[in-house]
Every structure is written in structure tokens, then in C-alpha cells.
Amino acid sequence: MTDASAFTPSANVAQLKESATIAVSQRAKALRAAGREIIDLGAGEPDFDTPAFIKVAAQKAIDAGATKYTAVDGILPLRQAIAAEANRRWQGADKVTAAEVVVSTGSKQSLFNACFTLFGPGDEVLVPTPAWVSYLEMVALARATAVPVMGNPERGFKVTVAMLESAATPRTKGLMLNSPSNPTGSVYSPEELRAILTLAHERGWWVLSDEIYLRIAYGSPASSALDVAPSRERLVVVNGVAKAYAMTGWRIGWTISSPQLAAAMTAFQSHTTSNAATVSQHAALAALSMRTEADAAVTSMVAQFEARRDAALAILRTEPRIHVLDPKGAFYLYLRAPGAGKSASGSDAGGAFATHLLEKANVAIVPGAAFGTPDWVRVSYAAEQAQVEEAMRRLVAAFRELA
Numbered sequence: 001m002t003d004a005s006a007f008t009p010s011a012n013v014a015q016l017k018e019s020a021t022i023a024v025s026q027r028a029k030a031l032r033a034a035g036r037e038i039i040d041l042g043a044g045e046p047d048f049d050t051p052a053f054i055k056v057a058a059q060k061a062i063d064a065g066a067t068k069y070t071a072v073d074g075i076l077p078l079r080q081a082i083a084a085e086a087n088r089r090w091q092g093a094d095k096v097t098a099a100e101v102v103v104s105t106g107s108k109q110s111l112f113n114a115c116f117t118l119f120g121p122g123d124e125v126l127v128p129t130p131a132w133v134s135y136l137e138m139v140a141l142a143r144a145t146a147v148p149v150m151g152n153p154e155r156g157f158k159v160t161v162a163m164l165e166s167a168a169t170p171r172t173k174g175l176m177l178n179s180p181s182n183p184t185g186s187v188y189s190p191e192e193l194r195a196i197l198t199l200a201h202e203r204g205w206w207v208l209s210d211e212i213y214l215r216i217a218y219g220s221p222a223s224s225a226l227d228v229a230p231s232r233e234r235l236v237v238v239n240g241v242a243k244a245y246a247m248t249g250w251r252i253g254w255t256i257s258s259p260q261l262a263a264a265m266t267a268f269q270s271h272t273t274s275n276a277a278t279v280s281q282h283a284a285l286a287a288l289s290m291r292t293e294a295d296a297a298v299t300s301m302v303a304q305f306e307a308r309r310d311a312a313l314a315i316l317r318t319e320p321r322i323h324v325l326d327p328k329g330a331f332y333l334y335l336r337a338p339g340a341g342k343s344a345s346g347s348d349a350g351g352a353f354a355t356h357l358l359e360k361a362n363v364a365i366v367p368g369a370a371f372g373t374p375d376w377v378r379v380s381y382a383a384e385q386a387q388v389e390e391a392m393r394r395l396v397a398a399f400r401e402l403a
């Protein structure tokens with residue numbers, strides 16, 4: 001028998017909450033394993049298989065001996081390919097070099113490396129809200145203070161320069177940006193992004209621009225910070241292969257920053273995980289360098305995401321009381337739960353709705369409390385269209401029952 005009282009968490013993690021997005025998908029998997037037919041619209045994970053040309057490149061790399069350690073910050077050809085892609089956007093004289101790129105085990109590790117290396121006690125970091133669940137925890141793990149900046153739902157929850165200015169203090173050290181956004185699907189226009197990056201530059205804030213959904217945009221392409229920033233000073237661009245290339249399990253992400261910050265993050269990573277998996281780096285290299293194949297794969301997947309989005313929205317709009325944002329990118333729908341705003345503050349309408357849907361309708365979605373907005377819920381439409389449509393019909397029925 002083990003003594004349950006033998007473990008008390010350290011101060012580092014005493015306040016830590018597990019990732020709600022991961023928890024929802026684990027629960028959906030467990031219920032499926034127990035025989036329930038769950039439609040999982042929880043975690044944001046493309047249902048597509050990794051494109052064949054990427055898998056072939058990885059198999060060839062294994063046969064050629066890609067089974068050993070690499071440089072901590074990643075293989076040079078991959079870092080060069082990432083720099084080349086960045087330079088197709090960045091027009092400044094200070095071209096991006098491979099020395100400014102650090103490859104990590106997923107963009108989650110890249111974001112954590114950046115937060116931990118840049119922020120510390122006494123620092124405040126502005127977090128446009130609703131925000132992806134892990135930003136707040138990463139800032140807290142760095143012992144800095146996350147300052148949520150609530151967006152306006154009428155503008156897809158996007159924040160403005162004025163909102164950021166009023167949340168800032170002399171302690172503000174950084175700003176998290178995420179466009180296209182998880183969980184809202186909102187996309188900042190080039191002008192909106194430029195205005196925010198200009199403010200950050202003037203104030204000397206570090207900007208962590210999480211661009212993991214950059215290639216998943218509908219109508220017009222989404223802008224990278226590298227398209228519009230007045231300067232790359234104090235700019236950290238974070239991206240990876242997981243979402244655009246359906247490569248979640250390969251775990252490859254990266255940062256593009258300065259040689260000095262890259263060196264510091266590499267030193268940090270040399271003590272935590274060392275290099276990202278070698279074969280995965282070769283797979284990512286194929287995704288970034290075999291551009292004809294990659295572009296065809298991305299175009300096809302984005303077209304399917306768009307068709308699912310449209311089909312899902314058409315069903316949701318049959319119920320006029322459902323307030324759903326109009327997403328321009330990523331693969332999420334964000335909507336207000338029934339009963340939202342009706343009860344006392346501290347209520348969790350989104351959590352109640354998500355629980356009801358899972359227990360009564362076998363549909364897994366993520367409560368908006370995970371993202372700082374408890375009245376809302378997030379639906380991922382990165383699943384087969386027929387499943388998305390069936391889930392939306394059940395959601396509408398449940399909404400009518402509870403509203």
C-alpha cells in the first residue's frame with residue numbers, strides 16, 4: 001500500500017490545472033473504449049492522416065539512420081527551411097537566419113520555452129481572452145502574472161490597441177497573440193495586427209505570436225506578424241507542423257526570435273528535452289521543403305474544413321437564439337451556452353452545457369471556462385463532416401431543451 005499523504009505537490013505546480021482540452025479528449029476516448037459512441041469535437045486535432053509524401057520522407061530518413069540525437073535546436077536543413085519560409089514574409093533588411101530558429105517538441109514546448117526564458121516574478125503578460133488554455137498556465141509556471149484582456153464578442157473577441165493600453169502597467173513585459181485564434185476562430189486583419197504590433201514595439205513589450213493556425217484561413221489568407229510588424233526586435237513567432245499538415249503526433253514546433261534569445265532557449269531545452277524527435281524533424285523538413293505537394297495537401301484540407309464550418313453554421317443558425325461567432329480561420333466554433341448570463345456570477349453555463357451534451361447526447365466539446373469565458377463553449381469541426389453535422393443537430397436540440 002502506498003501512503004497517499006506522501007505526495008504533496010511542489011510550489012511550482014501547486015496551482016496547476018491539467019489542460020482542459022486534453023482532458024476532454026481523454027474522457028471522450030475513455031468513454032469510447034467503454035463502448036459509448038461518442039462524437040469527439042473536443043480537442044483541436046485534424047482528423048486527416050498525415051499526407052503520404054511526409055510519411056514516405058520519414059520512412060526514408062529512418063532507413064538512412066535518422067535515429068540519433070541531433071543538435072538541440074534542430075537539424076540545420078529544417079531550421080534553414082523555416083528561415084526561408086519566414087523570409088518570404090519578412091521584408092526587413094535583417095533577414096531571418098537559421099541561428100534564430102529553435103525547433104522543439106511541438107509548438108507547446110516552443111511557447112513554454114519562450115515564456116520561461118523571457119518572463120519571471122513581477123512581470124505581467126497581457127493575454128487577449130478568450131485564450132488557449134495553456135497560455136495562462138505557462139505564464140504562471142514562469143512565476144509571472146497573466147493579465148487577461150477580455151475582447152468584445154461583437155468583434156469576435158478580438159482585442160484593440162485601446163483595450164491593451166488600458167490593461168497595461170509599467171510591469172507589462174509581454175503580450176500573447178494568436179491569429180487565427182483558438183478558441184474563437186477570429187482572424188486579425190493586417191491593419192489590426194500592425195496596430196497592435198506597433199503599440200507593443202513602442203512600449204518595448206515582447207510579443208509571442210502563436211501562428212499555429214496561420215495556413216487555416218477562409219476567404220482571405222491570414223497575416224503573420226512577419227508580414228506587418230514594424231520590427232523583429234522583441235518578436236517571437238511560434239509555429240509548427242501539427243495543424244496545417246495534420247501532424248499532431250509528430251510533435252514539431254519552433255520559434256523564430258533573435259540569436260540571443262534562441263541561444264538562451266536552446267540552453268534551457270538542452271536541460272529539459274534536448275532535440276525534438278529526429279525522425280519527426282525530417283518529416284517536418286519534407287512538409288516545409290516539398291512545397292508543391294505540401295500546398296496541394298493544405299489546400300485540400302482547408303477546403304474540407306471550410307465545407308464543415310459552413311455546414312455546421314447552417315445547422316446552428318436554424319436556432320436564432322444561438323449566438324455563434326463567425327469564424328474566419330482555425331477549426332473552431334465558439335458559441336454562447338444556454339442559460340449564459342442568467343444566473344449569479346461564478347456560474348458555469350458552458351460547463352453545464354458541455355456536460356449535458358456529453359452525458360445525454362454523446363457529443364464532446366470544451367467548456368469555455370478553459371479559455372476564460374465560462375458562458376461559452378468551443379466546438380472543434382476537425383472531424384468528418386457527417387459527424388460534425390450530426391453533432392450540431394444534437395447540439396441544437398440540447399440547446400432548445402435547456403434554453
Ligand code: GLU
Binds near residue numbers: 022108132133
Ligand atoms: N491545441 C489543441 C486544442 O486546443 C490541442 C490540444 C492542446 O494541446 O490544447 O484543442
